[in-house]
Amino acid sequence: MTNMNDVAKAAGVSKSTVSNVFSGKRAISEAVRRKVLISAEQMNYRPNYFARSMVTKETRIIGIVMDSEKVKFSQYNISFINGVLKECNRQGYRLLIDTLADDYRRQVTQMTSEPVDGEIILDPMAVDTRIKERMANRRLMTIIGKPPAPFETKLCYVNNDNIQAAETAADYLLSLGHRNILFLNAVRKHTVSQDRKAGYLQAFAKRGWEPDGRLTVFRDESVPSVEYGYVTAKKYLQADPTLTAVIADTDQIALGVYRAAAELGLTVPEDLSVIAFNNNTVYPNEFNPPLTCIELNGEVLGQEAAKLLIEQLQAKEPLVKQVIIQSRLAERASCAPVLR
Amino acid sequence: MTNMNDVAKAAGVSKSTVSNVFSGKRAISEAVRRKVLISAEQMNYRPNYFARSMVTKETRIIGIVMDSEKVKFSQYNISFINGVLKECNRQGYRLLIDTLADDYRRQVTQMTSEPVDGEIILDPMAVDTRIKERMANRRLMTIIGKPPAPFETKLCYVNNDNIQAAETAADYLLSLGHRNILFLNAVRKHTVSQDRKAGYLQAFAKRGWEPDGRLTVFRDESVPSVEYGYVTAKKYLQADPTLTAVIADTDQIALGVYRAAAELGLTVPEDLSVIAFNNNTVYPNEFNPPLTCIELNGEVLGQEAAKLLIEQLQAKEPLVKQVIIQSRLAERASCAPVLR
DNA sequence: CTGTTAGCGCTTTCAG
DNA sequence: CTGAAAGCGCTAACAG
DSSP: OOOHHHHHHHHTSOHHHHHHHHHOSSOOOHHHHHHHHHHHHHHTOOOOHHHHHHHHTOOOEEEEEOOTTTOOOOHHHHHHHHHHHHHHHHHTOEEEEOOOOHHHHHSGGGOOOOSSSEEEEOSOOSSOHHHHHHHHTTOOEEEESOOOGGGTTTSEEEEEOHHHHHHHHHHHHHHTTOOOEEEEEEETTSHHHHHHHHHHHHHHHTTTOOOOGGGEEEEOTTSOHHHHHHHHHHHHHHHOTTOOEEEESSHHHHHHHHHHHHHTTOOTTTTOEEEEEESOSHHHHHSSSOOEEEEOOHHHHHHHHHHHHHHHHHOSSOOOOEEEEOOEEEOOSSOOOOOO | OOOHHHHHHHHTSOHHHHHHHHHOOSOOOHHHHHHHHHHHHHHTOOOOHHHHHHHHTOOOEEEEEOOTTTOOOOHHHHHHHHHHHHHHHHHTOEEEEOOOOHHHHHSGGGOOOOSSSEEEEOSOOSSOHHHHHHHHTTOEEEEESOOOGGGTTTSEEEEEOHHHHHHHHHHHHHHTTOOOEEEEEEETTSHHHHHHHHHHHHHHHTTTOOOOGGGEEEEOTTSOHHHHHHHHHHHHHHHOTTOOEEEESSHHHHHHHHHHHHHTTOOTTTTOEEEEEESOSHHHHHSSSOOEEEEOOHHHHHHHHHHHHHHHHHOSSOOOOEEEEOOEEEOOSSOOOOOO
């Protein structure tokens, strides 16, 4: 590999002149600049990324770390990633999927600093060693979702307003006259599910009511989405004919609900209203009937996360800031007033 | 930041001993090893990623580069990425989304070597500067899809067997008695579309027939998938009542076809058979009727791509190898024998 | 505006 | 099995 010295010699200038041509940190006369660039071009030279990073202590790479057990992007993540990517591109950063399998993490030979300036942490958990460890090392990060309670006021995070989202969903159904609403929530351990439950309760509370606690179901992680929606909805709908509406955690779960309804001879939305949280506008629109949704804008979430992280990287002072993203109701055709 | 020297001093050993403890390149007595590890732990030390990379000339990061215009993962890409990630994890590599906006790429200050050992190149085009440039610099890569003709025999690539896939689709419809089959193909410029067209023609040819050339339509990139399926299918179906089947490039396009059919009073599959290429088993299964597909296994593609790239990285000799992935027919309920 | 010099933190000879 | 010394390719501080 040809290096800076070679280029300097070929162009008949000093190493630091070449450095400055490429880093732009100091003005260089146009004549010299051109000479250097031509030599570099001929020799097919480009500055070495690591050598530069080593001295500047900056990589211009941000990491995204997910739960190392799953190491798999979901439907949900993809729009998020696209948002992150968009902002990275705007600001000249690269994105590293910064998850190593646990087998590797534990090996001493793999114990190195992370090659990133900062990280976006996905799926924070109530007890999260990833976050603790990074705080101990003063690494910069932004969390997606609500961080564990002890850190909530100390960290940067970006989150959907899950309380508002769930309240909007429940309130919408209540306003259509529904009273017995089945809530097919996500996995219990995540903070999202707790917030959504709170929002759901709040919608009832605002009217001075309280829903039947048994109508909030938490998902079992091992069951696929559609299956979860199908099995659970079928069970509850059969057991309780007064149920007139379902809130589903995702559009795929709603699909399962549709199937259950069809099998039970229930028509959506005449006999059963269905609403879901989701962040994909393509499929829900083509469901039969088109699915009314609370649209979570994953792309905006991702973009804000990247923006907030990069803001931290460039700030002189430590920065603590939260960004909460509102979601909105997209009325389509899966909800209707309850028939008396 | 604490460095190797600090740890060496604290542990009362030399720098190179510390180095060997962390790199595992030379055996170290258990007593010394433990002493070093304890000191490191106390000082919260981890070897610096870049300093190491700089001398080993290895990053253990692989890049994935997409068309820098779009910088956006599609539905299609996600399972692919998951496959790549799976293999990276298995082998202890990290994944960098190695796309910088064109504005940045063109800046001299951003001209550096890429911080990766090798790259996976997405969406190769007939004339692809990304590939040319990398070949000139002897960078290691594997291409996804068929590389531009001049390089086809010189590069590693992984591809779906698109000819086989399209032939299978067309043959299936022909065997059901369909003769006038509309083919809603992808964008013309990609090699995929050409291969699929070839497969489609081949199915006819094997029976000594030739389809009406006007029945193969290429997609206009600017139109969203569902829209493309809807508008095109509607137009052709109205113009030509002898059409009894459609091959759609993706499940979303098929969704558009469903809508067109519904509007024209055509029932799927009785009046119109629909089949699509796709790599998502969740949604198509829940369509009404469930969509018969040629299933492209994106995850396998991704995994093989990563495997092939890492194989190159570790090979002593240059390696040229191709991996072709077969796809299979998933019969669901959107195709039926043609009625006479 | 240009050049000289001293590291950044690690691995890698090469001697012990 | 351990240690000393020489670089990897770059930037930054300083002097001209």
